[in-house]
Each structure stands twice: as C-alpha cells, then as structure tokens.
Amino acid sequence: MNISRSNFADNLPEIVDQINKSYFVTFDLELSGIHTGSKNSVQGRRQTLQERYKEIKEAAERFQVIQFGICIVSVDKNENKYILRPYNFNVSPISENKFGLNREYTVQASALEFLAEHNFNFNTQLISGVRYLSHDEEKQIIDREDRLASEPKEDISVDEQSKQFVADFKQNIQEWLDDPNPLYDFLNITTPSQCMNGYQKRLVHQIVRAEFPSLATIGKPTFVQVVKNDPAADKFKREERRAKFDKDLQKAIGLRHLIDALFKSKKPLVGHNLITDLVYLYQCFIGNLPDTEKEFAAIIHAAFPVVLDTKYVATCVGDTLHNSSNLQGLFESFALQKLPTAELAIGHTSYSLRDCAHEAGYDAYITAYVLLKAAGRYNSYLQAFKKEGESNAEEMAAAKLMEHIYYTELMSEESKHIEDEGFLPPFGKNGFGGFWASWCNKLRVNGTAESEFILK
Structure with missing residues (x-):
C-alpha cells in the first residue's frame, strides 16, 4: 500500500496499531547515494568494522533517505498462517518554510541512474512524498522559537x-x-x-x-x-x-511519528544487508550518529533488542559467505515453498501482481517472506534431525538450509516440501528464544575483517 502526504495522517493510527500487535516488522530504504568504499579503503587488507562504519556514516550525513518501506507481519492462529501488510512511503526532503529549515538534497549520479532504471519517480517524491523532521531538527526548531519569543527585537533605522x-x-x-x-x-x-x-x-x-x-x-x-x-x-x-x-510542529514531524512508534514498540526488526539501512535510518530520523561502531551497536541494541539480517541468515554457514545472497534471488529460492503460509492482507495485494524490485515497500515484503520461509524450512529440518537423535541438529539444519538456498534446483520436489505446518517459535520476552539465537543481532558486513557486526 502506497502512503502519500495526503493520506498519511489518516492511516498513521492504524499502522501504529498494527505494529504494536505484530510478530515482527521488516523495513527497507531507498537512498539518494551510498558509500563507494574508495575514500577510506586500505590497500592490502580488509577494512575493519570501524572503517566501514565511518564510510557509511559519512555517506548517511551527505545523502538522503528517499523511500521508506515496512512490512508488518502478524499471526492468524485461527487460519494457521502469517499475514503480511507492506507499506511504501516516498520521503520528501522538503520542510515547512515557517520553521527556517532548508535541507541540502544530494544525489549520487550512479544512484540516480539506478533509481531511474527501476522507475523511481522523483516528481512523486517531491510533490506527494511524506515530510518529516528528525529529533535533532525538532529540537533546533523549538530552540529557535523560544529564542525568537524571548529576545528583544532588533531596531531598524528610520530612513x-x-x-x-x-x-x-x-x-x-x-x-x-x-x-x-x-x-x-x-x-x-x-x-x-x-x-x-x-x-x-x-x-x-x-x-x-x-x-x-x-x-x-x-x-x-x-x-x-x-x-x-x-x-x-x-x-x-x-x-x-x-x-x-x-x-x-507535530504535523511537520510527519513520517518520524511512525519511526518513533517503531522504536517504541521494541518489536523484532528485520531487514536485508541491514547495517547501511540502520545507519541511514538513525541519521535521517533521529539525529547525528556516534563516532564509533561500538557506540552505534549499543544504541540500536537498546532500541531494538531483537534484530535479524536475512543476509546473515543466508550466509551463516561455512563457505556460503562467499555466495551471492541478493534479496530477489533468495525470494525466488523459496517461491515454491508452501509452508509456513504467508499471505498478503486484504488491501495490500498489489505486490502479488507485479514485481517492484527496489521499491522499498516491496523489498520489505519479500524480506518478510524470505525470513518466514527460511525459518520454517530450518525448523522442519531441525525437528527431523532431532527425531533422528543427532547431537548437532542445529548445525546440520543450518547446513541443509544453505544447501537449499544455493545448491537445490528451484523446481525440484524437495523445494516444495515442508513437513512442519505449525508456527515458528516465538521471540522470547527477554531478547529471543533459543530457535532464533544463532541469527539474532548479527549483521553481515562483507569485505571486512570481522565479516559480521554484533549488536550488543
């Protein structure tokens, strides 16, 4: 469902209510530019996480979030299925003139080409995109208003x-x-x-x-x-x-009301190749980023105790780290898998009729789909290995999941078959349950010495 500036306020209460009742929420961003890796790269060795974080941070301070997508996943226990509600928001960089805020809007040429190839409409973004203020910008505006209200007016001369x-x-x-x-x-x-x-x-x-x-x-x-x-x-x-x-001011805060509700909910947050999106999300809607990756990890972990990166899920075992794990490819690898059942809610079915790759709402939707199908398949393998008395059932189930993603033919009968029709284990109240423990709060960061970014 596309949400514009004209219908945002009317839809916001229902979206917030859906988030608060959800099982988990996925999100995705489209950006006006990303880090190129050239400025701080070091010849002859892999970057450290701190070096990569610094690159992404500098890019997030320069470029903008131009589209925000979420998919709210809930459980229908009566029908034994998951319900997916994707939303897509174009994000306008324009703010109200009365507040004296005038952002710079920077677009990377390669990003412009990429977005144009995927039918991104800049006119729609600027004309009907949802506006916003970050927490830092809100504070600046309030401070300015307080100053104008208290300072004596400067006199002018009479000509x-x-x-x-x-x-x-x-x-x-x-x-x-x-x-x-x-x-x-x-x-x-x-x-x-x-x-x-x-x-x-x-x-x-x-x-x-x-x-x-x-x-x-x-x-x-x-x-x-x-x-x-x-x-x-x-x-x-x-x-x-x-x-x-x-x-x-409350009206001008706009899309950040939704971001605040997402932070407040403490719901499990899911994305694909997540570190860049998390950095941009914070810089755009919250404020200035901390200087170190450790500080950033602590901030995100405090806001979202449970975070899952589907790229990490798809590369969590052995040499699969070196395999392609693009989101669309993962979606296709699970396309024929029937269970667990994941359906688009009424009013949210447009993505079942068309491929909208690199539209933020669509990518959030297929991220949710990938996690449900991957976790369902892993759970089915896990239960089977446990029945056989395998002592390392978790490792064997993860390895078999990787085989499916990277080595199993898409049209094979095996790719359609999942025995377990039940729901996945719930996320625990104090962090996450044992089923999710090997995946939670670990982000894949390829090209770095550490290769993963742990949120703690």
Whole structure:
C-alpha cells in the first residue's frame, strides 16, 4: 500500500496499531547515494568494522533517505498462517518554510541512474512524498522559537523618506489616546494608498513598543492595528500562538511519528544487508550518529533488542559467505515453498501482481517472506534431525538450509516440501528464544575483517 502526504495522517493510527500487535516488522530504504568504499579503503587488507562504519556514516550525513518501506507481519492462529501488510512511503526532503529549515538534497549520479532504471519517480517524491523532521531538527526548531519569543527585537533605522510617515502615525496615536471618547477601542495605522510595506509595518511595531509602552500592535495584511495593553489578553495571545506552533510542529514531524512508534514498540526488526539501512535510518530520523561502531551497536541494541539480517541468515554457514545472497534471488529460492503460509492482507495485494524490485515497500515484503520461509524450512529440518537423535541438529539444519538456498534446483520436489505446518517459535520476552539465537543481532558486513557486526 502506497502512503502519500495526503493520506498519511489518516492511516498513521492504524499502522501504529498494527505494529504494536505484530510478530515482527521488516523495513527497507531507498537512498539518494551510498558509500563507494574508495575514500577510506586500505590497500592490502580488509577494512575493519570501524572503517566501514565511518564510510557509511559519512555517506548517511551527505545523502538522503528517499523511500521508506515496512512490512508488518502478524499471526492468524485461527487460519494457521502469517499475514503480511507492506507499506511504501516516498520521503520528501522538503520542510515547512515557517520553521527556517532548508535541507541540502544530494544525489549520487550512479544512484540516480539506478533509481531511474527501476522507475523511481522523483516528481512523486517531491510533490506527494511524506515530510518529516528528525529529533535533532525538532529540537533546533523549538530552540529557535523560544529564542525568537524571548529576545528583544532588533531596531531598524528610520530612513529619510519615512520620517514624515513616522511623525504622522505618532500624532494619530497621541490624538487617539487623548480623545476621552474615541469611536473605537483600536486604531489602524496605514498609508494613503492603504497598503503598507514590510519596512513600514516594522517601524510602527518598533516605535509603538519604544514610545507607547501602554499600547500593543497587531500586524494585519495591509495595516497595523494599535490597541491598549491587556495583560490577560497578551497572555492568551502568547499561549494561542504557542499552541499553533506546537500543532504545526507535530504535523511537520510527519513520517518520524511512525519511526518513533517503531522504536517504541521494541518489536523484532528485520531487514536485508541491514547495517547501511540502520545507519541511514538513525541519521535521517533521529539525529547525528556516534563516532564509533561500538557506540552505534549499543544504541540500536537498546532500541531494538531483537534484530535479524536475512543476509546473515543466508550466509551463516561455512563457505556460503562467499555466495551471492541478493534479496530477489533468495525470494525466488523459496517461491515454491508452501509452508509456513504467508499471505498478503486484504488491501495490500498489489505486490502479488507485479514485481517492484527496489521499491522499498516491496523489498520489505519479500524480506518478510524470505525470513518466514527460511525459518520454517530450518525448523522442519531441525525437528527431523532431532527425531533422528543427532547431537548437532542445529548445525546440520543450518547446513541443509544453505544447501537449499544455493545448491537445490528451484523446481525440484524437495523445494516444495515442508513437513512442519505449525508456527515458528516465538521471540522470547527477554531478547529471543533459543530457535532464533544463532541469527539474532548479527549483521553481515562483507569485505571486512570481522565479516559480521554484533549488536550488543
């Protein structure tokens, strides 16, 4: 389901509710650029995790998240199946002018070519994409508003052409004050043409504030209204202005409301080749990244106690680390496997009719599909080996899963057959259950000396 700027607010409560009731959530990002590996690469040896993290961090600080996709996976125990609800969000870099925030939008040429080849529509992103503010940006805007509300306004000088204008409106104000029975309890200051410019309005505000402390000014489109000070009314006006600011700010936070709900839920988070997406997700929606990979690992682990990388699942045994493990290929390797049953929910079936590779919502969907099918197959192998009394059933089941992914013919009868029709073991309340222990909180990072990034 595509979510745009126009229907985001209406759909947000239901999506958040689905997340809170889910078994796990997968996510995927499309980006305006990625690290190239050339700046910090070291000749003659593999990079360390810290060196790779630094590269990804620098790229995330420069480039943008342009599409966000999630797939919310729930369990239907009555029908003995998993229900998948994918959502796709184009992410707009534009923010409201009133907040004084103007992001730089940087696109890598190779990323531009890649996105164009996969039918990414930049007009849709900019016109109807969902806007957002990160936590850091929200704080900057609040600090700016507090400063503007408390700092005295800087005075401007009166130019020669405006001196008569100033003298005239000061005289009008004094006459209004001296009148014991004024016709109105306010005075409108304008020009003979009935249209004041911004400079003239500012002069009125400034001079009334300095020379008529018992009065207040209210800016209008073509004039400035002068009224007598009313402390209660002034307080009400300040509170009303702040309430409007707060309401506008909550609207401007936009897509980050969903990201916050995802973080708050503590649900198991799943992705494919996950380290890059996690770094960009944090930089885009939370704020500045820490300097070290260890600090980042601790932050993510605190936010999401259970994280699974399907690339790690597909390369967790022996020399399969060197095999191709692209997401679409993994999806195809499980295409004929019937169990466990994983169905798209009503209203979310468009991805069953078309291949939308590298659309974030679609990639999140097939990531969920791959995890369910891979874990179901592993569980079936595991139970079979345990029945046979094998002491190393876990290792044997993982090895057989790798055989299926990399060596079994897609159309073979074996690829269709799974004996276990039950649900997968649940994630434990205190982290994860034993079934998931060998996969959880380990991210595959090819090309590094460590080869895996452990979240702890």
